[in-house]
Amino acid sequence: MMDGQATMTEGNPPSAAPDGAEADALLRATVRVPKHVVYRDFMNETVVLNLESGKYHGLNPTAGRMLQVLEKGVSLREAAALLATEYGVANEELEQDISALCRDLESRGLVELVLDGTG
Amino acid sequence: MARAEALVRAALPTPPVAPRGFAFGLELRAAEDREWAGAATRANGGTRSVTMLVEDPGAFRARWRGTGSRALAVRGGRPGRPMLRIEQEDSGDYRVWAPGHGRHVIANDGTLIRSSVPRPPDDRWFRLFLAQPLPLAAALHGLELFHASAVQVGEAVLGFVASSGTGKTSLAAQLVGRGATFVTDDVLALEVVDDVVVAHSGPRWLCLDEEEAHAMPPGGQGRLGPVIGKSDKLHFAPSTSAAPAPVTTVFFLYRDHDVASLEFREIDVLEPRRLFSSVFLSYLDEPRILVRTLDFCARFARLVRPIEVRVPPALGSGTLADEVLGFTARELA
Numbered sequence: 001m002m003d004g005q006a007t008m009t010e011g012n013p014p015s016a017a018p019d020g021a022e023a024d025a026l027l028r029a030t031v032r033v034p035k036h037v038v039y040r041d042f043m044n045e046t047v048v049l050n051l052e053s054g055k056y057h058g059l060n061p062t063a064g065r066m067l068q069v070l071e072k073g074v075s076l077r078e079a080a081a082l083l084a085t086e087y088g089v090a091n092e093e094l095e096q097d098i099s100a101l102c103r104d105l106e107s108r109g110l111v112e113l114v115l116d117g118t119g
Numbered sequence: 120m121a122r123a124e125a126l127v128r129a130a131l132p133t134p135p136v137a138p139r140g141f142a143f144g145l146e147l148r149a150a151e152d153r154e155w156a157g158a159a160t161r162a163n164g165g166t167r168s169v170t171m172l173v174e175d176p177g178a179f180r181a182r183w184r185g186t187g188s189r190a191l192a193v194r195g196g197r198p199g200r201p202m203l204r205i206e207q208e209d210s211g212d213y214r215v216w217a218p219g220h221g222r223h224v225i226a227n228d229g230t231l232i233r234s235s236v237p238r239p240p241d242d243r244w245f246r247l248f249l250a251q252p253l254p255l256a257a258a259l260h261g262l263e264l265f266h267a268s269a270v271q272v273g274e275a276v277l278g279f280v281a282s283s284g285t286g287k288t289s290l291a292a293q294l295v296g297r298g299a300t301f302v303t304d305d306v307l308a309l310e311v312v313d314d315v316v317v318a319h320s321g322p323r324w325l326c327l328d329e330e331e332a333h334a335m336p337p338g339g340q341g342r343l344g345p346v347i348g349k350s351d352k353l354h355f356a357p358s359t360s361a362a363p364a365p366v367t368t369v370f371f372l373y374r375d376h377d378v379a380s381l382e383f384r385e386i387d388v389l390e391p392r393r394l395f396s397s398v399f400l401s402y403l404d405e406p407r408i409l410v411r412t413l414d415f416c417a418r419f420a421r422l423v424r425p426i427e428v429r430v431p432p433a434l435g436s437g438t439l440a441d442e443v444l445g446f447t448a449r450e451l452a
Contacts, residue, residue, distance in 0.1 A: 051409055
């Protein structure tokens, strides 16, 4: 079991769930951490710092692990498959969580999503 | 008349700038000797230094007005009448100003502080100097600063993080009165050396309510050093530790109406939020400093033992000091 859903400590209202085609495109995307963003692992939290805004954001361990895997350049779908095995949960559940996290991070300027053909 | 005086002052020979001691990990170089500079030395050889220059007010003010800047922090006072204003000049240098407390410009690399002192000079400009420009110079040199008091017991430094008014200065004073060595009363300068968090003593400056000073244990007030000034509080110059020392434990103090007796609780996981809210000079937003602080906090959380202390509102600082010493001897030996 996962030790909790991926969350940020200052959550925005969740954005509307994308339709099927959009969700699929998102799962094929990769993630890039911009130069103005750095993150460090603490004992039970990952802190993401946006140097442009000077704001710190907290990720719980699950979300921190997702970001760590995604930064290796794998797609959201590949990251979800790897983490589903790691946490022993269904792929679909992980895909939903990781997609929501990436949309949230992108809305805060903490990651850039590289969709097929935009990289 | 004022211009003639300024010319005379400018023509007077300036005493040579010389090393005067250490505070916040910096060697202080100034024209005047002062009792507040401790005799501490730096841990790893080499010297980080800051030169203090008191300049002619007229020329200083003209330069101040002619230089572009952006506001970083404005504190207190009524709208349009700040009690403290901190800015960053277009050049990257910082400036600190408080009405009646003088103006200070701090070089972006922390090596020079130029000050304009109100006349007649009194302790107020110097209180501001110790509270903002000097810690700022330390931060620009790479030291990390927490809003905390600290004392040294044996080889180890104990830090006390608390919001203003919680009693961290009184606690430090009471501990010094019971034999601890003074480290700092409000700003704790830290760095990681060989995977150890070490503390550098602040200036020899401790401001204490007169009533609190009289409530010290027998002989305790004498351990605070000479009284070197007075405002609404007495200004003591306690001896400081001669060398940087490892910080083993940090106590996070909270006055808590919901507790009937003092509670110590080991913090299993030190949340980043608790650390970031303890950072002094949180207005600094240069990327190099933000990243450095993030790195430092991540290491601090792994290297230092954090203890939460819930203090009943009526508990006196003397009793709190006794309990802290008891806890330290019992639990941290």
